[in-house]
Amino acid sequence: xxxxxxxxxxxxxVFNESQQPERVQQQQISSDQSISSIPTxxxxxxxxxxxxxxxxxENDIGLFVGNNISDENMYRLLTNHFEPNxxxxxLYSESNSxxxxxxxxxxxxxxxxxxxxxxxxxxxLNKKGLYCVPCALFSTTTKQIExxxxxxxxxxxxxxxxxxxxxxxxxxxxxKYHQINMSKAEQFLYMYKNPAASIEMVLDNKxxxxxxxxxxxxxxxxxxxxxxxxxxxxxxxxRDDGKLLFNEESIxxxxxxxxxxxxxxDAGDHAxxxxxxxxxxxxxxxxxxxxxxxIQVIGDVIIKNIIEEVKQAKFFTILLDETADIANIQQASLxxxxxxxxxxxxxxxxxxxxxxxxxxxLANLLLKEVIDLGLNLEFCVGQGYDGCPTMSGYINGCQAxxxxxxxxxxxxxxxxxxxxxxxxxxxxxxxxxxxxxxxxEVYNFFHSSTVRTELLNNEVNVLNSKRKELQNExxxxxxxxxxxxxxxxxxxxxxxxxxxxxxxxxSVDTFYSLYPAxxxxxxxxxxxxxxxxxxxxxxxxNSMLTSEFLCVLPMLNxxxxxxxxxxxxxxxxKIDLIEYLDAIDDVxxxxxxxxxxxxxxxxxxxxxxxxxx
Numbered sequence: 001x002x003x004x005x006x007x008x009x010x011x012x013x014v015f016n017e018s019q020q021p022e023r024v025q026q027q028q029i030s031s032d033q034s035i036s037s038i039p040t041x042x043x044x045x046x047x048x049x050x051x052x053x054x055x056x057x058e059n060d061i062g063l064f065v066g067n068n069i070s071d072e073n074m075y076r077l078l079t080n081h082f083e084p085n086x087x088x089x090x091l092y093s094e095s096n097s098x099x100x101x102x103x104x105x106x107x108x109x110x111x112x113x114x115x116x117x118x119x120x121x122x123x124x125l126n127k128k129g130l131y132c133v134p135c136a137l138f139s140t141t142t143k144q145i146e147x148x149x150x151x152x153x154x155x156x157x158x159x160x161x162x163x164x165x166x167x168x169x170x171x172x173x174x175x176k177y178h179q180i181n182m183s184k185a186e187q188f189l190y191m192y193k194n195p196a197a198s199i200e201m202v203l204d205n206k207x208x209x210x211x212x213x214x215x216x217x218x219x220x221x222x223x224x225x226x227x228x229x230x231x232x233x234x235x236x237x238x239r240d241d242g243k244l245l246f247n248e249e250s251i252x253x254x255x256x257x258x259x260x261x262x263x264x265x266d267a268g269d270h271a272x273x274x275x276x277x278x279x280x281x282x283x284x285x286x287x288x289x290x291x292x293x294x295i296q297v298i299g300d301v302i303i304k305n306i307i308e309e310v311k312q313a314k315f316f317t318i319l320l321d322e323t324a325d326i327a328n329i330q331q332a333s334l335x336x337x338x339x340x341x342x343x344x345x346x347x348x349x350x351x352x353x354x355x356x357x358x359x360x361x362l363a364n365l366l367l368k369e370v371i372d373l374g375l376n377l378e379f380c381v382g383q384g385y386d387g388c389p390t391m392s393g394y395i396n397g398c399q400a401x402x403x404x405x406x407x408x409x410x411x412x413x414x415x416x417x418x419x420x421x422x423x424x425x426x427x428x429x430x431x432x433x434x435x436x437x438x439x440x441e442v443y444n445f446f447h448s449s450t451v452r453t454e455l456l457n458n459e460v461n462v463l464n465s466k467r468k469e470l471q472n473e474x475x476x477x478x479x480x481x482x483x484x485x486x487x488x489x490x491x492x493x494x495x496x497x498x499x500x501x502x503x504x505x506x507s508v509d510t511f512y513s514l515y516p517a518x519x520x521x522x523x524x525x526x527x528x529x530x531x532x533x534x535x536x537x538x539x540x541x542n543s544m545l546t547s548e549f550l551c552v553l554p555m556l557n558x559x560x561x562x563x564x565x566x567x568x569x570x571x572x573x574k575i576d577l578i579e580y581l582d583a584i585d586d587v588x589x590x591x592x593x594x595x596x597x598x599x600x601x602x603x604x605x606x607x608x609x610x611x612x613x
Contacts, residue, residue, distance in 0.1 A: 061131045062124030065153055074137055075192050078185055081122045081133060084112065114162075118169060120182065121151075129155020130162070130169075134185035135178055218294075220272040221285050224260045225294055235291055244276050244286060261286065299350075306336065306347045307373055313338040316375070317382035317412075319346070320366055320391070320398070322354060330354045332362070334369060337382075344574060349373070359390050363401035377406050384412050387421060416570040423563060435552040436504075438543045439511050440496040442518065445536060447495070452533075455524065457492065459517040464489045490514050505560035505567075512557045515612055519544065545613070554608040562587045 059082050064073060115121050122133050132151040139152055150156045151172050162169050172178050228235050237255030244261055254262070265273045276284065284290075310316050319335040331351045338345055352369055354362070370377060383399055385391035391398045392413060399411035446452045467489070493514055494507040511518070522544075525537040543549060566583055569575055594601045 060124050060126050061122055061133050061136055062127035062129075062155065065127070065131070065136055069137065071188075071192060074188065077133055077137065078189060082125060083115070084123060114169075118173065120178075120185075121169065124155055127155040129157035131155060132172060132178065132181075134181040135172075138181045138184040138188075139177070216271055217275045217279075218285060220264055220269055221261070221290075222294055222298070224257060224264065225291065225298065227260065228256055229295075229298070236288060240288060243281070243284070257291065258286065303349060303373070306349065307375065309340045309345065309347075310336055310338050310375060313340050313345075315339075315379050315381050317384060318366065318370060318380060318409075319384045320362070321386060322357075322362075322391075325351075330357065332365070334366070337384075357390060359393055359397045360401055362390065362398040366398065367402065367405070377409070380406065380409050382410050382412055384414055386414055386417050416567060419563070419567055419570060431548050431552050432556060434543075435549055435556060436496055436508075438540070438549060439507060442511070442540050442544075443493050443495045443507070445540060446493065446521075452521070452525065453492075456517065456521050459521050459524075460491055460514055463514070463517040464491070493518070505557075505564045508553070508557050508560055512553055515544070515553070547609070550609040550612050551605065553612070555605050558605070559591070562590055 059076050059080050061077055061081065064077065069077075115123065120132050120134050122131055123129070124131055130151060135152045150168055156162060156168055158168075161167055164170060225235070227233075233256040235255050235257035237258065240255050240258060244258055244265075261272065261276075265276070276286075279285075316336050316338040319337060320332050322330060322332050324330050330353070332354050333351055334349045336345075336347055336349055350369075352365060354365065356362070356365070367377065370380070383402060385399060389397060392411065394400055402409055403411065446456050490510045490513040492510075494510045496507045497504050519541070522537045522541040526534050526541060529537070566580070566587060569580055569583065
């Protein structure tokens with residue numbers, strides 16, 4: 001027990017006649033103090049000892065003066081400070097004075113009524129004096145503390161000069177300094193009991209309301225940009241500046257973006273109308289600068305969502321192709337291919353300006369862009385490009401450079417490009433090349449003149465009308481289950497695409513279908529138009545009537561019809577490898593059958609050529 005009691009100060013027992021023994025803690029009193037801080041019985045009490053004692057309480061302002069105080073402790077000190085009970089023996093201060101030539105010692109006692117009359121006045125057991133709790137709590141960092149030392153940072157224990165007109169407590173209660181701190185205390189209590197009303201919370205709520213309001217203002221603007229993007233509408237027009245409402249500019253001169261905003265306002269979008277009417281001139285959020293920023297933000301969100309899907313899929317393939325935009329700036333289009341939730345996805349990511357067009361330059365550019373997207377190239381399993389040496393070269397091509405750094409990234413040449421190259425090599429026969437060249441030149445001849453295009457359209461309409469009449473005659477004479485239906489009647493010739501054989505077959509098939517109408521138009525031009533145009537028409541007319549052209553055209557149309565479905569399948573994101581290989585085997589077998597029985601097959605081709613002639 002001795003080792004335990006050493007941690008505590010010396011204690012004495014006080015016995016009163018009407019009280020149980022109470023244990024109090026002894027403290028030293030400095031010699032310069034004139035306060036008797038000893039609640040004792042009278043000296044005439046026998047059987048007792050004189051003693052000193054001090055009660056302790058955690059809600060004592062004296063314990064916190066000069067220290068950092070938490071909000072919780074401040075609240076307790078303001079609302080539940082220590083209050084002496086009826087058993088408490090109040091302290092007094094002594095002072096000497098001369099009366100009638102004699103030195104008289106006067107005692108000034110403190111009592112509970114003094115505290116009751118001033119609710120802010122509290123007694124500190126620890127400091128043995130009075131404090132103004134609001135001033136002690138809310139003035140610790142002010143420069144006025146020194147002028148109000150007592151009651152604030154020092155206890156008031158001279159009770160002789162405490163009250164009266166010029167007493168410490170009276171003067172303190174009338175001071176502006178005290179009134180300010182009283183207001184601070186009231187405000188603190190209100191804020192503590194109502195956290196939602198605190199200044200920080202009020203400002204935060206106001207900021208949140210401002211954010212929500214700004215979002216509501218931007219919502220119709222962003223939605224309009226999204227509509228323009230989905231429909232591939234250009235946003236800007238000839239007049240795209242200034243206020244939107246009450247503008248006398250013609251709606252024809254506005255861009256699609258501003259016209260759609262005006263339409264929303266006219267349709268009853270009150271939020272947008274209020275925004276445009278009440279906003280500052282520099283806060284309309286519809287300028288071309290804001291448009292660009294919003295488009296960039298929308299693009300960033302789309303890319304972020306795609307990248308999140310790629311990361312969840314884990315493995316992916318990079319696809320890249322070069323092209324020049326309308327400003328003749330060389331750009332590369334980056335796409336990612338991956339499997340997400342069991343479905344193959346092929347998503348466009350961005351256009352990348354290209355400066356270094358070498359294989360090394362393109363490889364470094366591609367790797368940098370993929371890493372900047374936050375993807376791990378260790379999970380990249382494939383790369384796909386066209387067949388140009390810069391991209392697919394096996395020594396210094398882009399794919400070779402990437403494969404040196406990441407061996408697991410296999411290069412897969414675009415199968416559609418491979419098919420195009422194979423078909424191009426198979427069409428190296430001079431007669432086939434001449435036929436395709438003639439089709440292309442005939443298309444350019446009509447496409448370069450609106451007059452000739454109109455003549456061809458009129459003749460095509462006549463041809464299709466005759467075909468429909470023939471269909472009706474055949475159906476009238478045939479059984480209902482033998483009726484024929486003409487589908488996808490051609491209306492205008494198509495150009496021959498150099499690289500895409502799907503379009504090349506379309507152009508050959510269209511030319512074959514409209515051949516009679518084209519011949520009729522050429523005859524009309526030869527007879528009724530100026531010499532230069534008539535000469536060109538005569539040249540095309542003669543080329544189309546040669547036996548070579550008449551035989552190659554139906555042959556080319558038939559063979560390309562076999563490869564059409566294959567070419568389309570290769571551009572399908574949901575292509576199945578097994579089904580595709582089976583389709584290739586079927587085409588090879590059909591072509592082999594034609595070769596094995598040339599007399600029968602070429603007989604049909606000769607009949608078609610004769611019909612065209």
